[in-house]
Each structure stands twice: as C-alpha cells, then as structure tokens.
Amino acid sequence: MPSERASPGLKIAAGAGLAFLHLPILLIFLYAFTTEEKSYQFPPPGLTLKWFAVAWNRADIWPPLWLSLQVAAVSTLIAMVLGTLVAAAMAQSRFFGREQVSLLILLPIALPGVITGMALRSAFSVVDIPFSVWTIILGHATFCIVIVYNNAVARFRRLHGGVLEASADLGANGFQTFGYVLLPNLGSALLAGGMLAFALSFDEVIVTTFTAGQQSTLPIWMLTELVRPRQRPVTNVVAIVVVAMTFLPILAAYYLTRDGEHTAGAGK
Amino acid sequence: MTPDPTPAVEFRAVSRHFGAVRAVDSVDLTIAEGAFFAMLGPSGSGKTTCLRLISGFEKPSAGHILIHGQDVSDVPPNRRNVNTVFQDYALFPHMTVRENVAYGLMVKGVDRRRRRDKAEELLALVKLQGYGDRRPGQLSGGQRQRVALARALINEPRALLLDEPLGALDLKLREAMQDELKALQKRLGITFVFVTHDQHEALSMADSLAVFNEGKIAQIGTPEDVYTRPKSRFVADFVGSSNVLPPKLTRALGGPAAWASLRPESVRLAAVGPVRGTVSAVRYLGAGSRVVLRIGEVEVAAYVPAGDPIPDIGSEASPVFAPAALHVMEG
Known part of the structure; x- marks a missing residue:
C-alpha cells in the first residue's frame, strides 16, 4: 500500500539533501560580510559592510562586469533573432531530415562545454579569427540559441496554425500578421527565453575560457581572484551581484512561462 | 442569346x-x-x-x-x-x-x-x-x-x-x-x-x-x-442508405447486368418473387420497419410500412419493386 505521508526518515533525508545543496550558497552570502579577509573561517570573527564599498572602488571589477553584460546582451539578442527564426521554420514546415536538424539545433546544450569550447577555439584559429569580445559572443550564442529556440518552439506548437492563415485570409500582409498575431502570442515566450539565455551567458566559464583572448568576463575574474589571498570577501560581494543578475531573470522567466507548458532549457 | x-x-x-x-x-x-x-x-x-x-x-x-x-x-x-x-x-x-x-x-x-x-x-x-x-x-x-x-x-x-x-x-x-x-x-x-x-x-x-x-x-x-x-x-x-446491387442480382431481379442502386423505401416484401432471401435483421423505425434480407452475399434492405405484417428473422421472403425504382449506375 502506498502511504499518503512520507516516513520521518525520508523527510529528514530530503531535508538534509536540500540543505547540502543550498547551505553553501548561504555561506557565500555570509562571507561577503566577514571581517576576516585572508581565509574563509567559520564562524566569521565579525561582520562588516565595508567590502561592498571596497568592491565598488576596485577598478579591476568594472571592466569584467561591463564585458559580461555586453557579451550576455549581444549573444542574447543574436539568439533571440536566430532562435525564433529556427523555431518558426521547424514548427511550420515538414521536410526531409527535420528530426535530425532539430537534434543538431539542440546539440550545443547537450554537448559538454569543453567540447564546444575546444571546437570553437580550433575553428577560430583555422580561419584566423583573432580572439576578441566577438569570439566570446559567438561562443555564448551557440547555447543561447537553444534556450530561445526551446521556448519559442513550444509556443509555436501551442499556437493554432490556423491563426496565421486566418490573418492572411482577412487581408493582412506578412508584416501585419507578424506584428498583430505572431508577436503578441510569442512575446512572453521570447522574453522568457531571452532572460534565461542572458542568465546563462552571464555566468558562463568554460566556453568563455576557450574563446576569450586577453579579456576576462566576471566569472573568469572571480575564478582568478579566488586563488589570490587579497581581499577575499570582495569576490563574495561580486558573487552576490552575479546571483542577482542571473537568478532574477530566471525567476521572471519562470513566472512568464508558468501558464503554458514550460520548456526552458534547464542547466548547462 | x-x-x-x-x-x-x-x-x-x-x-x-x-x-x-x-x-x-x-x-x-x-x-x-x-x-x-x-x-x-x-x-x-x-x-x-x-x-x-x-x-x-x-x-x-x-x-x-x-x-x-x-x-x-x-x-x-x-x-x-x-x-x-x-x-x-x-x-x-x-x-x-x-x-x-x-x-x-x-x-x-x-x-x-x-x-x-x-x-x-x-x-x-x-x-x-x-x-x-x-x-x-x-x-x-x-x-x-x-x-x-x-x-x-x-x-x-x-x-x-x-x-x-x-x-x-x-x-x-x-x-x-x-x-x-x-x-x-x-x-x-x-x-x-x-x-x-x-x-x-x-x-x-x-x-x-x-x-x-x-x-x-x-x-x-x-x-x-x-x-x-x-x-x-x-x-x-457514401451518400445514402441505398441498396447497392451487383450486376448478377440486378439481372436476376429483372434489370440489366449492371451495378444498380435501389432505395429501401421502394422495396416491399412478398411471398413469391424472382429471388428469395432470408430475413436477417428487423429494425423498428416508428412509421414503419426496416427489414434486411440476405440474398447470398448481398444484403437488401426493404421498408415495411406500419400495419403490414413484419416477417420473423430467419423466414424467407422475396423483394419486389416497381421497375422504375431500379437505378442503374456507371460502376
């Protein structure tokens, strides 16, 4: 007989599992306020807000933050245009090899980041493209497209194919159909896909490592900062910023797509 | 013009x-x-x-x-x-x-x-x-x-x-x-x-x-x-509940050797006729009954108005109709 209530043992195990997943994140927040700057010791000897001021005044934080924002914004934009077009094509036409093409589109997100990174890096050097902001953006766009595509294609499937024909039947040209019928129905899915893509790009490390030149994005800056003993809590302050920049869009995306079937690309 | x-x-x-x-x-x-x-x-x-x-x-x-x-x-x-x-x-x-x-x-x-x-x-x-x-x-x-x-x-x-x-x-x-x-x-x-x-x-x-x-x-x-x-x-x-008669049966019933259609309303049952069949189903429709005769492989439905005797299932009867009711088809 399946029991209605979980046994106490299972409850404890589940609680412990969740705690193991999330307590370390709380620790990161906590260490942003510690007075000890050389090592992470628990419990913190004292609490202070000064690291926020220190982080604000550190000149080496701003360029990586700016670069990360730039990369995330541009790759999201590229992904939104290309991802929507691909979704439209895949949802509205039937052609030979359609399933295979669909798999190829999804592949970048299933492929380990190191493979994507290596492949892009060797491809860039083969055709002699110097590493720059644009190579990072291209790298990020490969997986951002998948996120946007997944969201858009789900909405396309839900959208009654007849509404586009109905619009044309009533005299609308292609642009009118796009603006009055397609976009309003696709809007929230695109916004959600875009936000997830932005969040994903903003904290990406692996592909960035392979495709960046001298520049470092914010996550890369954090990685290099962790091995230095100087002003450690500053990294934690930045971590809080990263959480805010990635968690809030994901939360918003969740609420935007909650009403419909939700197929945001999870995790990478 | x-x-x-x-x-x-x-x-x-x-x-x-x-x-x-x-x-x-x-x-x-x-x-x-x-x-x-x-x-x-x-x-x-x-x-x-x-x-x-x-x-x-x-x-x-x-x-x-x-x-x-x-x-x-x-x-x-x-x-x-x-x-x-x-x-x-x-x-x-x-x-x-x-x-x-x-x-x-x-x-x-x-x-x-x-x-x-x-x-x-x-x-x-x-x-x-x-x-x-x-x-x-x-x-x-x-x-x-x-x-x-x-x-x-x-x-x-x-x-x-x-x-x-x-x-x-x-x-x-x-x-x-x-x-x-x-x-x-x-x-x-x-x-x-x-x-x-x-x-x-x-x-x-x-x-x-x-x-x-x-x-x-x-x-x-x-x-x-x-x-x-x-x-x-x-x-x-596809269109109606007409009887569809194969050429052999059409001929036996007095028509040409061609496919023909015959509406159940035009068919009555008689004790004697050129072809005999066995009653296989009877459905009461209020104003009359629909009686299905099995003649070899073919089923022919007939309409029996209310008041006329309804044959028992398994009994034998012959379908009769006015020659004009038989509609010969192209194929």
Whole structure:
C-alpha cells in the first residue's frame, strides 16, 4: 500500500539533501560580510559592510562586469533573432531530415562545454579569427540559441496554425500578421527565453575560457581572484551581484512561462 | 442569346499533387454565384484541398482557378475577395471578440470608430450582442463559431468558405446552426462553399453538392440527384442508405447486368418473387420497419410500412419493386 505521508526518515533525508545543496550558497552570502579577509573561517570573527564599498572602488571589477553584460546582451539578442527564426521554420514546415536538424539545433546544450569550447577555439584559429569580445559572443550564442529556440518552439506548437492563415485570409500582409498575431502570442515566450539565455551567458566559464583572448568576463575574474589571498570577501560581494543578475531573470522567466507548458532549457 | 452569369468559382482541370499523392486530380467544377454549395467526401478525398485552393492557401500544380471570372493563380490569399470560417475557428486568442471580428477592417486601415460600429453590427447578425469585450477563451464552442462567422463576413466577401464549421459542435447545436447558416446565406445572398464529411448535413443544407472521392469528383448535382440517382457505387454507399446491387442480382431481379442502386423505401416484401432471401435483421423505425434480407452475399434492405405484417428473422421472403425504382449506375 502506498502511504499518503512520507516516513520521518525520508523527510529528514530530503531535508538534509536540500540543505547540502543550498547551505553553501548561504555561506557565500555570509562571507561577503566577514571581517576576516585572508581565509574563509567559520564562524566569521565579525561582520562588516565595508567590502561592498571596497568592491565598488576596485577598478579591476568594472571592466569584467561591463564585458559580461555586453557579451550576455549581444549573444542574447543574436539568439533571440536566430532562435525564433529556427523555431518558426521547424514548427511550420515538414521536410526531409527535420528530426535530425532539430537534434543538431539542440546539440550545443547537450554537448559538454569543453567540447564546444575546444571546437570553437580550433575553428577560430583555422580561419584566423583573432580572439576578441566577438569570439566570446559567438561562443555564448551557440547555447543561447537553444534556450530561445526551446521556448519559442513550444509556443509555436501551442499556437493554432490556423491563426496565421486566418490573418492572411482577412487581408493582412506578412508584416501585419507578424506584428498583430505572431508577436503578441510569442512575446512572453521570447522574453522568457531571452532572460534565461542572458542568465546563462552571464555566468558562463568554460566556453568563455576557450574563446576569450586577453579579456576576462566576471566569472573568469572571480575564478582568478579566488586563488589570490587579497581581499577575499570582495569576490563574495561580486558573487552576490552575479546571483542577482542571473537568478532574477530566471525567476521572471519562470513566472512568464508558468501558464503554458514550460520548456526552458534547464542547466548547462 | 444572353451570356451565362459569371460563376463564383470555376475550376478548370485543376490538380494539386503532394509528391506522389494526387490530393486533387484534374477537377472541373463550377459553383454558381449565390449558391449554397457543399463539398462532400470522406477524409482525404480532396474536398478540403479544393477549399484551400479557392482561399489561396494551396496553389494548383496544374490547371486554372477563376473566382468571379478572374484567374487567381497569382493572387495571394490576402488579396482574394473570399473569406474563410476555419475548422476549429482559429480565433486570435489574445484579442477580444470585437477585435477578432474587426480584424479584417483593422488591417485595411479603417478608423477605430467605423471598425467598432461594423463589428457590433456583425455581432448582432450572429446574435452575439454584448459579447464584444470577452476573450475567445471565455466562450462556448457554439459562440466561438459565431465569432468566426462574423469575423469572416466583416470584409463583405462575395463568397464565404466554410471548412467543416459544425464538426466540433454537439448534435443539437449542430442542427440549430445548420438552419441558421442556411437562413444567413439566404439573407446575405452571397455564395457559401461548405466542406463536410456529413452526408446529412450536405443533403439538407446545399443547393448543389459535389461528392469527392480520391481527388476526383464522383458526382455533382442537386441533393435530390445525388441521393436518388447516384452515379456510382461509391456515391450510393457514401451518400445514402441505398441498396447497392451487383450486376448478377440486378439481372436476376429483372434489370440489366449492371451495378444498380435501389432505395429501401421502394422495396416491399412478398411471398413469391424472382429471388428469395432470408430475413436477417428487423429494425423498428416508428412509421414503419426496416427489414434486411440476405440474398447470398448481398444484403437488401426493404421498408415495411406500419400495419403490414413484419416477417420473423430467419423466414424467407422475396423483394419486389416497381421497375422504375431500379437505378442503374456507371460502376
């Protein structure tokens, strides 16, 4: 007989599992306020807000933050245009090899980041493209497209194919159909896909490592900062910023797509 | 000699092939202006493709389509003076009922006030006054279908195409809508082209109809023509509950050696006759009974009026009928 209530043992195990997943994140927040700057010791000897001021005044934080924002914004934009077009094509036409093409589109997100990174890096050097902001953006766009595509294609499937024909039947040209019928129905899915893509790009490390030149994005800056003993809590302050920049869009995306079937690309 | 009035729709040897599939195979068809025309057929017979050829969502692989005398081969759907009531209605989910109905005027750039007035006028026509501010999702199936109808009529098309518009409604609503559509067509005086797989719907509503089979028109004519004088076994089978007699049996019953159809109402049972059969089923219908005789491999239904003796199942009887009741078919 399946029991209605979980046994106490299972409850404890589940609680412990969740705690193991999330307590370390709380620790990161906590260490942003510690007075000890050389090592992470628990419990913190004292609490202070000064690291926020220190982080604000550190000149080496701003360029990586700016670069990360730039990369995330541009790759999201590229992904939104290309991802929507691909979704439209895949949802509205039937052609030979359609399933295979669909798999190829999804592949970048299933492929380990190191493979994507290596492949892009060797491809860039083969055709002699110097590493720059644009190579990072291209790298990020490969997986951002998948996120946007997944969201858009789900909405396309839900959208009654007849509404586009109905619009044309009533005299609308292609642009009118796009603006009055397609976009309003696709809007929230695109916004959600875009936000997830932005969040994903903003904290990406692996592909960035392979495709960046001298520049470092914010996550890369954090990685290099962790091995230095100087002003450690500053990294934690930045971590809080990263959480805010990635968690809030994901939360918003969740609420935007909650009403419909939700197929945001999870995790990478 | 006065020229014929221009037909609303004319197909000249129109074909539409999808790869090897001949969805529409060299169809000639004329639909008179102002007619209530039904395209009847099983699924996959080409009737919906024909409708989509008229609306412009399919292009003919061969042949020409004329709408009100104009060759529309190069005219896209948004420039054709026909509108469609889609199967499942295809209402815009993000717009109100009024915005849905007024859509055709909005894309033409008609000002807001005129749009609103005209939309209200059409909502009144389909008996949906006061529903303008609702969303399609808040309406019942029957109401959605009325919105679809109002939306398709707002551009005042000369021909209205209806793709199985009643298919999603329950029986009672469907019958009510049949009467209403018929009345609406009379009132507007425009051509209705109606696709359905329901023979009763086609027979009761249409002025004339085409029966489709495998991409071709099996028969075209008035409902009475098609029902009482089916041209082929397929039409007899699909359209009515007529008896279909194979050549041998037709001959044994006094006709030529050809396939023939025979309506049960014309058949009586007698103790003696040229052919004997065994009663295999009896169904009481109120005003009479339907009795099925099994003659070898063939079943022949007869109609026994109330008051006449009803034979027992398993007993023997002979079918008799007036020679004129036998309708010989082409094949």
